[in-house]
Amino acid sequence: MCSNCDYTIHGRHHHFGWDHSIPPAERVTPGSTLEFECLDSGSGHFSPDSTVDDIGTLDFSKVNPVNGPIYVEGAKPGDALKVEILSFKPSGFGWTANIPGFGLLADQFKDPALTLWNYDATSLEPAAFGKHGRVPLKPFAGTIGLAPAEAGLHSVVPPRRMGGNLDIRDLAAGTTLYLPVEVEGALFSIGDTHAAQGDGEVCGTAIESQMNVAVKLDVVKDANLAMPRFTTRGPVTRHLDAEGYEVTTGIGSDLMEGARAALSGMIDLLCATRGLSPEDAYMLCSVCGDLRISEIVDQPNWVVSFYFPRIVFS
DSSP: OOTTOSEEEOTTSEESSBOTTSOOSEEEOTTEEEEEEEOOTTTTOOOTTOOGGGGGGOOGGGOSOEEEEEEETTOOTTOEEEEEEEEEEEOSEEEEEEOTTOSTTTTTOOSOEEEEEEOOTTTOOOEEETTTEEEOOOOEEEEEEEOOSSOSOBOSSSOBTTEEEOOOTTOSTTOEEEEEOOSTTEEEEEEEEEEEOOTTOTTSOOEEOOEEEEEEEEEETTOOOSSOEEEOSSOSOHHHHTTOEEEEEEEESOHHHHHHHHHHHHHHHHHHHHOOOHHHHHHHHHHHOEEEEEEOSSTTOEEEEEEEEGGGGO
């Protein structure tokens, strides 16, 4: 995948949580290219032979492993780490789960559910979902970030100002991400790779899939970023746009409740028109549907929309 990369960071060089005292897996100069052998968010817990019962044995102390950290020479607090995302080498296997207690509608979906995916790792043709659905793929890294200045071990689950579990599907090949540096050397790590995800990752998981990632790391001196920012190479939804969308909305004074209402409406629509079970509709929405804030100025009510790509059933 990256025959000209300067370094390969093997899968054994992973860690759980952010801690600036973790020894670097490698020290590199600015401008270096690296290939990371990333695990999926379940640390390889699920396999093609897994069943829904395996959700109950998932070790939550070992979710979202990230490869690294990488010490970048010359990076200091106040700088930004420039991360050019070069390419992905997917594995061809993935999983999506409803994990009780997790997700936007956790109060409604209390039972575990599991979908296993097999896809062509070379062509990245849309992955089959049941008998009729095919989900377009777009590999990206869900967790990508730097170590925080605050001492101690910090959970990898919530995103932070130095990145982390951002779950932004547009952090794909061709995107350049800028992360605020809080500690000397930046201490970059990456993992939680996905084959596809909708904006919002509403059930809590995407198509979680082990894959290799190639990046180039550089330093932007005195950038003084407050939060991460990124630049895309071009359009970001062409893999979904061809057949248009079905859209449901949630309207009210609370954005979270609006998001829940918009998602619930789409689940109801998919069940009624496509014969899906509520659990399958929920997971499918998570891997390819998009939550959008459509309007946030006409107080006291705001509009949240849920866009589901019709191409999945075309």
